[in-house]
Amino acid sequence: MTTRTEKIEVALTPAEKNELKDWVDATPDYSSMAMMLRTLAKKEMADDDGEQPAASIDEDTVEEAVESAITPLETRLERIEDSIADLDAVGQADDDLEDLAHAILTELPELDSPEDFESFHSIVSDDDLSEDDSYEYARRASTAEAWADYLDIDVSRARTALTNMVEWYPDAEYAIVDPVDDERYEINTDSRRYYRTA
Structure with a gap:
């Protein structure tokens, strides 16, 4: 040139x-x-x-x-390559979310009715339940916070996976938690407890 x-x-x-x-x-x-x-x-x-x-x-x-x-x-x-990369990332995130929802579904307590949930008082008072046993607590409490703690993920991600799980799987249900006025439970009044129908 x-x-x-x-x-x-x-x-x-x-x-x-x-x-x-x-x-x-x-x-x-x-x-x-x-x-x-x-x-x-x-x-x-x-x-x-x-x-x-x-x-x-x-x-x-x-x-x-x-x-x-x-x-x-x-x-x-x-621009097209960037758009494809963005779509791939969204697709991967959706796949990860679906895997997470399915993994939680397989571990949910199986109940005939939400009244069959064990009370938080009973769970926290259980001397056999170790403070380090986040899996057992997650299964028995079955709130977004409990699953997030067990899976070591953000509560918002656990909540999104649980919400989608209820939409995607017909046997996944939830019940609104009654207010619990005890700091030991760390349960919000708008928390949900998730379960599978028996």
Whole structure:
């Protein structure tokens, strides 16, 4: 590629400059004003000599034209690749969420009715239940908080998986927890307890 270091300044009014720029933008033959001025100057000089412009190919002109045509395509291709990557990430997240929902479903307590849930008082008072036994507590309490603690995930992620689980699996149910006025239980009044129908 030819390295151009010399410049020629052309004095124009703002209106003339805008008119020229708009014309170059609308003309696909030229990728810039500089390219247009070089091309037209060469053509004018050839015409002034009484000769027809040589039918030669200016490599720089072709290269600039190709670059100006390829750049928008590269940009669009990058956007498409980004969109595909985003869709893959969403699909992977959905798959992970479905796996999580299914994993919890298989561990839910199986009950005939939500009244069969063991009381929180009974669970917390159980001397055989170790404080480190998050699995047993999760199965017996079966709240989003208990499952999140057992699975070591955010409560919001556990809650999303449980909500989708109820929608996806017909045997998954939940019951609203009655208010418990005891700090040991760490149960909100709007908590749900999840179970499988027997």
